[in-house]
Amino acid sequence: MExxxxxLASSGAATLVGLMISxxxxxxxxxxxxxxxxxKAIEQVARDLDVSRTELLxxxxxxxxxxxxxxxxxxxxxxxxxxxxxxxxxxxxxxLLMGRGTPEAGPLREVHNMITGGVQYGPVIQAxxxxxxxxxxxxxxGAPDGG
Numbered sequence: 001m002e003x004x005x006x007x008l009a010s011s012g013a014a015t016l017v018g019l020m021i022s023x024x025x026x027x028x029x030x031x032x033x034x035x036x037x038x039x040k041a042i043e044q045v046a047r048d049l050d051v052s053r054t055e056l057l058x059x060x061x062x063x064x065x066x067x068x069x070x071x072x073x074x075x076x077x078x079x080x081x082x083x084x085x086x087x088x089x090x091x092x093x094x095x096l097l098m099g100r101g102t103p104e105a106g107p108l109r110e111v112h113n114m115i116t117g118g119v120q121y122g123p124v125i126q127a128x129x130x131x132x133x134x135x136x137x138x139x140x141x142g143a144p145d146g147g
């Protein structure tokens with residue numbers, strides 16, 4: 001396999017794993033499954049993607065670097081095989097890597113958050129999924145004593 005396609009498979013696997021542990025996954029999963037299946041066994045590819053995602057989330061996403069690298073390795077090998085069998089996949093992978101999504105999934109969207117309207121005296125959190133957090137905030141300056 002030529003070096004460019006091997007690099008593309010490596011980048012594709014890293015992007016795929018990054019998407020799996022992101023909030024964007026639900027938007028792009030079906031398109032990626034169709035892209036990787038190339039019209040064959042879409043359900044099986046979708047199940048394989050779901051298994052990898054579940055394993056990554058159970059391993060606490062990007063915190064277990066060895067496990068993430070292992071999952072990337074599995075998908076890298078799979079992408080290399082697909083690129084050899086289906087050279088047209090290269091263009092779809094390049095589109096995904098450039099943030100333009102897959103042909104079936106549409107473009108990936110960026111999210112920009114802004115906080116306006118005054119002074120914030122504590123943490124401001126904007127997220128798709130949060131679990132297990134507890135905040136113990138100091139009293140803002142000038143706030144009446146609650147005691």
